[in-house]
Amino acid sequence: MVETEGGFRLSAYMKNLSLTLTLENNEELRFDEIAYSEACHYAMNTMIHGFWAATAAPIQLARNKAGNLRVDYHFSFSGHPCEKPECFEIVVPLIDRTR
Secondary structure, eight states: OEEOSSOOOHHHHEEEEEEEEEETTSOEEEOSEEEEEEEEEEETTEEEEEEEEEOOOOGGGGGOOEEEEEEEEEEOSSOOTTOOOEEEEEEEEOOOTTO
């Protein structure tokens, strides 16, 4: 979700996007696959994009029920150095797609 007063093409301004998942045992996983949709729903001054990510992990890690997801991203509209990377963190459920 991107708070904005007008819409724009996300891929034109997204310079970097990375994800790190910290499990309950403090082990960290980086995501191999990250994607988002160009199409979005615009409501309440927010562009809402579809977003998905995947990574492979040993089966014992899939037994965790939740993890802390850190999303690091960098939008650059003008290329000015004041446009710095940002991040947010959220607790997410883990889904084992092998079972």
